Amino acid sequence: MHIAGATVLLTGVTGGIGGAIAAEMAARGARLILTGRRREALEPLADRYGARTILADLADADDVLRLTEEAAGTDILVANAALPSSGDLLDYTPAQIDRALAVNLRAPAVLARMLAPGMVDRGRGHVCFVGSLSGMAATRSSSLYNATKFGLRGLSLAFRQDLHGTGVGVSIVQPGFVRELGMFADTGSATPGGVRTVSPRQVVKGVTRAIERDVAEINVAPLELRLLTRIASQFPGFAERVQRRAGAEKTMDAIVAAQRTAR
Numbered sequence: 001m002h003i004a005g006a007t008v009l010l011t012g013v014t015g016g017i018g019g020a021i022a023a024e025m026a027a028r029g030a031r032l033i034l035t036g037r038r039r040e041a042l043e044p045l046a047d048r049y050g051a052r053t054i055l056a057d058l059a060d061a062d063d064v065l066r067l068t069e070e071a072a073g074t075d076i077l078v079a080n081a082a083l084p085s086s087g088d089l090l091d092y093t094p095a096q097i098d099r100a101l102a103v104n105l106r107a108p109a110v111l112a113r114m115l116a117p118g119m120v121d122r123g124r125g126h127v128c129f130v131g132s133l134s135g136m137a138a139t140r141s142s143s144l145y146n147a148t149k150f151g152l153r154g155l156s157l158a159f160r161q162d163l164h165g166t167g168v169g170v171s172i173v174q175p176g177f178v179r180e181l182g183m184f185a186d187t188g189s190a191t192p193g194g195v196r197t198v199s200p201r202q203v204v205k206g207v208t209r210a211i212e213r214d215v216a217e218i219n220v221a222p223l224e225l226r227l228l229t230r231i232a233s234q235f236p237g238f239a240e241r242v243q244r245r246a247g248a249e250k251t252m253d254a255i256v257a258a259q260r261t262a263r
Contacts, residue, residue, distance in 0.1 A: 001076065001126040001169060001211050004029035009074040009115070011058065011107070012081030012130075014041040017178065020200040021078060021130075021207055022049055028208070033071050036081075058107035059099045068114035075122075076211060077115050079108035080130040085145040097144065104148035109155055116159075116168060123167040126211045129156045130203075131174045133221055137232035137239060149174075153217075160216055171210035175203045176221030176229075196222040 008030040012018040022045060026032055032051035036042050042053040056067040058081055085100040092100075112127045119125025134142060135149030153172055160170035179197035198220050206220040219226050232239030 001124065001214065003076065003208065003211060005031070006075040007031045007033065007073055008076040008078060009033045009035065009071045009111075010078045010080060011035050011111070012079075013045060014038060016080070016082075017130075017175075017200045017203050018080050019045065020204050021080060022051070024204045024208060025078075026050070030076070033074065035067055035071075059102045061102070061106075061110075064107050064110050065114070068111060071115065072118060074115045075119065075125050077111055077127045078130065078207065078211075079111055079128070081107070082130075082132075082148070085148065086141055087144075088141055089143045092144065100144045100148060104145070105151045105155070108152060112155075112159060112170075116163065119168045120163070120166045125168040126214065127156075127159070127168070127170045128207055128211050129170075129172045130207065131156070131172045133174050133176045133219060133225070133229045135172075135174055136219075137229045138236060139243060157216060169211070169214035171215055172217050173203065173206045173210050174217065174219045174221075175206070176219070176225045178203060195225055195228075198222065 003025060008025050010018060010022055010025065010032065013022050013034045014036045022032060022034060026049040032049050033054060034042055034045055034049075034051045035054045035056050037055065037057045039053075039055055042055070045051060046053045054067055054070050056063040058064055082104045083100050085104065089097075108129055112129075116125070116127060119127075129152050131152045132145075132149045134146050135153040138146045153174070156170055156172035163170055175198060177195060177197045178200060180200055203220050206218040209215060210218050219229070221229070228239075
């Protein structure tokens with residue numbers, strides 16, 4: 001799928017790596033549609049990239065449907081928005097659980113469901129979900145986040161098969177620990193066990209490669225983390241013991257405390 005000249009709907013542009021993805025898409029000649037909840041955060045980006053903006057709260061089912069109507073004609077969907085959803089499940093209210101599930105999983109699924117038929121009719125398009133290695137291996141104090149990212153990975157890989165032969169591709173890009181942006185930059189925490197990080201630029205390259213080459217799954221992380229994640233996905237009990245010995249609890253406690261207000 002060629003990005004140049006394509007209409008790209010990007011969610012989550014005002015947080016994490018969304019701004020870096022927007023910059024790359026604009027540089028490649030895409031017609032950008034940016035969406036978020038805060039007008040004051042969207043307007044500077046609209047000016048910078050010559051983008052169209054749509055205010056929408058992805059936790060609101062009506063807003064998500066309205067977004068699909070206003071973004072009709074989208075050629076490429078980059079579903080990047082997500083709540084951090086860190087913390088023990090017992091600390092969450094039912095309303096907070098609903099919000100995490102809505103933003104991280106329901107909204108991407110509905111956006112894909114409503115926008116993909118137009119792509120199929122045109123015989124071209126791409127849906128790119130931005131997930132996480134947390135969709136492959138579980139960690140302490142991440143049960144909700146793990147649940148949504150595991151679900152997003154399953155959705156992506158199966159939906160890809162559903163659309164085979166239509167000219168529309170589906171990919172999932174799963175970063176590991178990202179420096180400069182995201183939870184470690186926001187919280188000032190070190191990575192568990194000193195695991196190496198990747199740059200936002202590497203994540204953006206993963207997104208563009210997934211779209212242009214129609215790659216099913218791209219994991220953006222150092223080799224050792226990719227290997228550890230594969231092992232953890234197959235041997236969760238072993239991974240649990242390794243994480244405890246690596247001191248992951250202290251890191252997660254700091255992250256949870258810093259992200260509590262984002263639920």
